[in-house]
Amino acid sequence: MRVAICDDQKECNTKLKGMLKSYFRRMNISNCVIDEYLSGEGLIESFSTGMYDIIFLDIHMPGVTGEKAAEFIRNVDMDVDLVFVTNMSDKSLMGYNYQAKGFLIKQVKQEHVDLLMDRLIHVMSQKAHMGAYPIKLVGDKGMVYLRLSKVLYFSSRDKTVSAICDGQNETYEFRSQLDKVEEDLKKKGFIRINRSLLVNSYHVFKDFGDSIALSTGERLEMSRVYRDSVREALRME
Numbered sequence: 001m002r003v004a005i006c007d008d009q010k011e012c013n014t015k016l017k018g019m020l021k022s023y024f025r026r027m028n029i030s031n032c033v034i035d036e037y038l039s040g041e042g043l044i045e046s047f048s049t050g051m052y053d054i055i056f057l058d059i060h061m062p063g064v065t066g067e068k069a070a071e072f073i074r075n076v077d078m079d080v081d082l083v084f085v086t087n088m089s090d091k092s093l094m095g096y097n098y099q100a101k102g103f104l105i106k107q108v109k110q111e112h113v114d115l116l117m118d119r120l121i122h123v124m125s126q127k128a129h130m131g132a133y134p135i136k137l138v139g140d141k142g143m144v145y146l147r148l149s150k151v152l153y154f155s156s157r158d159k160t161v162s163a164i165c166d167g168q169n170e171t172y173e174f175r176s177q178l179d180k181v182e183e184d185l186k187k188k189g190f191i192r193i194n195r196s197l198l199v200n201s202y203h204v205f206k207d208f209g210d211s212i213a214l215s216t217g218e219r220l221e222m223s224r225v226y227r228d229s230v231r232e233a234l235r236m237e
Contacts, residue, residue: 001029002051006037006069007058007085012106013038016056016085019113029121040064049077054120056104059086070098078166081120099215123202130188135163135174144172148188152214154181154198166203166216191233194223201233 003020007013013036024032035052037043041064043055055073057066064072070082081101085108101123102116130148137144138160146163155162156178163172182190182198189201193212197220206213207230213219222230 001031001053002033002035004035004037004043004052004055006040006043006055006061006066008038008061009058010038012058012085012108016104016108016113019108019110020117022110023114023117027117027121040066040069043069044072047073047076050079051077052080053124054081054083054101056083056085059084059088067098070100074098081124083116083120101215126189127202133163133185135172135176138173138175146172148185148200149202151200152203152216152218153200153220154178154190156181156196156198191230193226193230194221197221204234207231207234 005013005016005020007016017034017036020032020034024030035046037046040057040061043057044064057069059066061069066084066086070084073080073082078099082098083102083104084100085104085106087106101120104112104116127149132145133148133151134143134145136142146165150165152164152166155164159175159177160173161176161178161181163174165171178192178196178198182192185198190198191201193199199212199214199220203214203216204212205215205217208219209222209227210224211219211221212230
């Protein structure tokens with residue numbers, strides 16, 4: 001696993017790096033590399049697609065801020081997990097723009113790092129085992145094996161199901177019933193939020209009660225009848 005920490009305050013980098021090392025030791029996770037950057041400029045100059053699994057970004061940095069660095073990163077890498085480190089809890093909604101996987105509020109505490117890393121590593125592990133889902137495209141366009149980790153949600157209309165995917169806003173249409181897709185993927189992390197939507201729980205960013213928000217910022221309506229089961233599923237993730 002490769003991790004980057006970017007904060008213009010050296011002591012903040014050192015503290016967070018120590019907490020991450022402590023977590024990795026306790027969890028017996030080896031072969032972890034943690035790189036430190038003291039500016040957004042330094043991170044951008046060194047960055048390349050697939051270079052890191054997780055990047056911790058301070059929001060408030062002179063020059064290239066955490067937001068600007070995240071914008072650059074997302075233009076070239078949609079898979080790396082971004083975590084913002086901030087003094088302001090009300091900045092959380094900003095994460096939708098960059099598909100942030102979490103936030104740490106300064107002063108960072110070990111237990112908060114542990115909880116966040118537990119969740120991120122669990123999701124990484126689950127995604128790695130999600131596999132592919134074969135579908136036959138409408139219009140005799142052939143077979144496609146969908147990478148389930150990339151699917152945001154399945155949407156149904158009449159007898160057609162659409163798979164909406166992350167990254168390039170790709171959509172694949174195939175003939176099926178949403179009930180069948182739900183049954184096929186019941187152990188793959190997909191949850192039903194209304195009659196016509198089956199959502200990948202690993203892309204759920206926030207539960208608003210009557211709706212959920214995805215990591216992309218898209219907000220989807222949640223039917224009352226499904227709310228308890230959705231919350232229970234999300235608690236288990």
